[in-house]
Amino acid sequence: MSATELGLLLGLAIALLFVSGFFSGSEVALFGLRRVDREQLTNSGRAVDAAVLSLLAQPKRLVVSVLIGNEAVNMAIAAIAAYLWVPAWPAAEPWGIAALAVLASAATVILFGEVVPKTLAIQQPISWARQAARPMALFALVIAPARWVIHGLAELIARPLGGATRPRAADLSEEEFRTLVDAGSAQGQVDARERRLIHKVFEFGDKNVGQVMTPRDKVFALSYDLPMARLVKEVAARGFSRVPIYQRTLDNVRGVLNAKDLVRATAGQSPARTLAELLSEPLYVPRTTPVARLFTIMKQKKVHVALVVSEYGKLLGLVTMDDLLRLLFGEIHDERDNLQQAARRGRGGRTPVPGSLSAVDASAGVAKLEAADVEAPAMAESAAEAPAEPADDAASADGTDATKAAATAPVEEAR
Structure with a gap:
């Protein structure tokens, strides 16, 4: 073999190695484009981006073209390697030369025709896809007859094996969805509040109970052994609508007390006569429970x-x-917050309460709490759940006027 022939064959092998890398990198770049990347290409208006999208619009055509090109080039490299190795060992068996040629060419192709180009393509998929779009489209056009034959045979073989089923639509990842939302917000298609809420929904799913709980040393709880009148005072003073009730230690919670039930019981509006009858079964969860799971429970x-x-x-x-x-909506303000701001004691011994409050709750509940010399924070809870006639003034059961106003103390969940 002359030096010129040897040089030409080596040059051809190196060129084919670059072509192999082109096909490998193009496959990764084109099929690795995320939905947000495709959206970016769609909105750019560039001709080269339209060429990329045209290739992706026919994925089967594209993948068969890439495989034909890549495999043909790799086999050509192996054949050149075998041809170059024959003069080096003229006395060697042909199968031995072929085996050595395949091993050497395979190692070279894997490194320089697969790993390196695919690594580069993963890092810059859009840039690589733009560079590859037109050459790949031309190659797909040139090999169209061969592709039709190979694709037809593949479909014929795959159909009995269930390969002709309808393709599943690709799922949208969290990162892609967030990017689309941000892009929509920048274009004015998504409201800023909606954008914040969507991001909070994803953050909501990432948290667990231990990250959002009120720690033990800040939990407001009351002893099971306290008399009912003392419970009323404590609940009214702190303004919580639900309070854990423990016996001897916080590790022994008997149940959860609803302040509304306590008010009704002390006012004689509930059949419950003991604290045990007012308590609801507590819900226990480990600190590793996902917040979204707890919300559902x-x-x-x-x-x-x-x-x-x-x-x-x-x-x-x-x-x-x-x-x-x-966690989802930030600080929540409802009609009870308005009730907290306007409660006041009127002249003539009248106690203004909201018109939406039931007359029975207004007269009996307020009277009972006044007897205990405390305000009525739990009345706001009653206002939210027991609406009365939508009039500015309402008459109570014993004739006491109930004018439209609000209760004072804040109503919150237990802390």
Whole structure:
């Protein structure tokens, strides 16, 4: 073999190695484009981007073209390697030369025709796809007859094996969805509040109970042994609508007390006569519980408070439905917040309360709490759940006027 022939064959092998890398990198770049990348190409208006999208619009055509080109080039490299090795060992067996040629060419192709170009393509998929679009489209056109034959044979073989089923639509990842939302917000298609809410929904799913709970040392709870009048005072003073009730230690919670039930019981409006009858079964969760899972459980069980415990039953903290909603919506303000601002004691011994408050709750509840010399924070809870006639003034059961105003103390979940 002359030096010229040897040089030409080596040059051809190196050129084919670059072509192999082109096909490998193009495959990764084109099929690795995310949906947000395709959206960017669609909105750019550039001709080269339209060429990229045209290739991606026919994925089967593209993948068959890439495979034909890549495999043909790799086989050509192996053949050249075998031809170059023959003069080096004239006495060697042909199969031995072929084996050595395949091993050497395979190692070279894997490194320089697969790993290196695919690594570069992954790092810059859009740039690589733009560079490859027109050459790949031309190659696909040139080999169209061969592609039709190979594609037809592949479909014929795949159909009995279930390969002709309808392709599944690609899922949109969290990162892609967030990027689309940000792009929509920048273009004015997504409101800023909607954008914040969508991002908070994803953040909501990433948190667990231990990250949002009120820690044990800040939990407001009352002893089961306190008399009813003292319970009324304590609940009214702190303004929580639901309070854990424990016996001897916080690790032994008997149940959760609803302030509204306490008011009705002390006013004689409830058949319950003892504290035990007023308590609801506590919901216990480990600190590793995902926040989204807890939200679902609390909705299903219709509870507003969950106690966070360790594997040994030790109370670690407390989570309320309000805590979970704040993660999504921030500080929540409702009609009860307005009630807190306007409560006042009128002349002639009248106590103004909201017109939406039931007359029975207004007269009996306020009277009972006044007897205990405390304000009525839980009345706002009643206002939200027991609407009365939508009039500015309402008459109570004993004739006392109930004018449209509001209660004073804040109503929150237990902390």
